[in-house]
Amino acid sequence: xxxxxxxxxxxxxxxxxxxxxxxxxxxxxxxxxxxxxxxxxxxxxxxxxxxxxxxxxxxxxxxxxxxxxxxxxxxxxxxxxxxxxxxxxxxxxxxxxxxxxxxxxxxxxxx
Amino acid sequence: xxxxxxxxxxxxxxxxxxxxxxxxxxxxxxxxxxxxxxxxxxxxxxxxxxxxxxxxxxxxxxxxxxxxxxxxxxxxxxxxxxxxxxxxxxxxxxxxxxxxxxxxxxxxxxxxxx
Numbered sequence: 001x002x003x004x005x006x007x008x009x010x011x012x013x014x015x016x017x018x019x020x021x022x023x024x025x026x027x028x029x030x031x032x033x034x035x036x037x038x039x040x041x042x043x044x045x046x047x048x049x050x051x052x053x054x055x056x057x058x059x060x061x062x063x064x065x066x067x068x069x070x071x072x073x074x075x076x077x078x079x080x081x082x083x084x085x086x087x088x089x090x091x092x093x094x095x096x097x098x099x100x101x102x103x104x105x106x107x108x109x110x111x
Numbered sequence: 112x113x114x115x116x117x118x119x120x121x122x123x124x125x126x127x128x129x130x131x132x133x134x135x136x137x138x139x140x141x142x143x144x145x146x147x148x149x150x151x152x153x154x155x156x157x158x159x160x161x162x163x164x165x166x167x168x169x170x171x172x173x174x175x176x177x178x179x180x181x182x183x184x185x186x187x188x189x190x191x192x193x194x195x196x197x198x199x200x201x202x203x204x205x206x207x208x209x210x211x212x213x214x215x216x217x218x219x220x221x222x223x224x225x
Contacts, residue, residue: 004153031212042115042201042216043154050210088153097142097167101153 004089004102011108018076020105022089025070029091032065033099034074037086046074046087076107084109114138115217117202123223130189132220134202138213142205143185145169145177147198148219154201160185192224 004024012018024032030051035043049056049063049072056063062075072089086104118133136143141162146154146169156169158177166177174196178186185204189196202217 040218042218043203044216045214048212090154097144097159097161098156098169099154101155103151103153 004091004100006087006089006102006105008103009106009108011110012079013110014079014081016079018074018079018083018107018109020074020076020087020089020107022072022074022102023070024072024089024091024100026091026093026100027067027070028093030094031092032063032072033088033090033092034061034063034072035088035090037088037104039085043088079107079109081109081111083107114215115202115204117200117217117220119220120218121221121223123225124189124192125225126193128189128192128224130192130222130224132187132189132200132202132222134185134187134217135183136185136202136204136215137183138204138206138215139182140204140206140213140215141182142207143179144203144205145175145185145187146201146203147171148201149198157187157200192222194224196222197224198222 033048034046037043060077064073088104090099090101092099115136143160145157159167160179176188200220205214
């Protein structure tokens, strides 16, 4: 069945890099997404990658996609305290409105 | 910089009440979504609207209905609230054009049904 899995927690020191991992199961997914949710707020779409790409970089964010292993990762360089939040990955197929979300990874950045 | 707003941040209702959750977007997006978010379950789609007066059921539509009479407004209705509908409700809008996609979420409505 369709499922997206993430680890629950990640703790890093300010200035270090953070790597948040995600695995998905639907090989027909066209888009893979990363969202950030700060306390008491809705989700913010950070970035997305097409399934025919291996990597996408956007400022401090780097997304890596291993389609063979169905593994997606988000690397945050020079992590700041403002990056503390819950991060969700999601998959979606072209032409549909359905997204399958992971349960989120809570990132805590230690000063 | 308002993009997606939701009518209430917090709501407390009693079992059996009819509840309206309103969502408004100012980006002229055609697609709008209602999700509920529960701990350990991620986001689950309740309903999707791809245009005015158009809707599709999501994964958990039971106990909910929606209305989209104008492009900017998407309403979620709980016909008879029950305690298992206590949750965080998130509205979102989307534009997808070729390979470009934008999505915005509202701040959420935390609903408590007593």
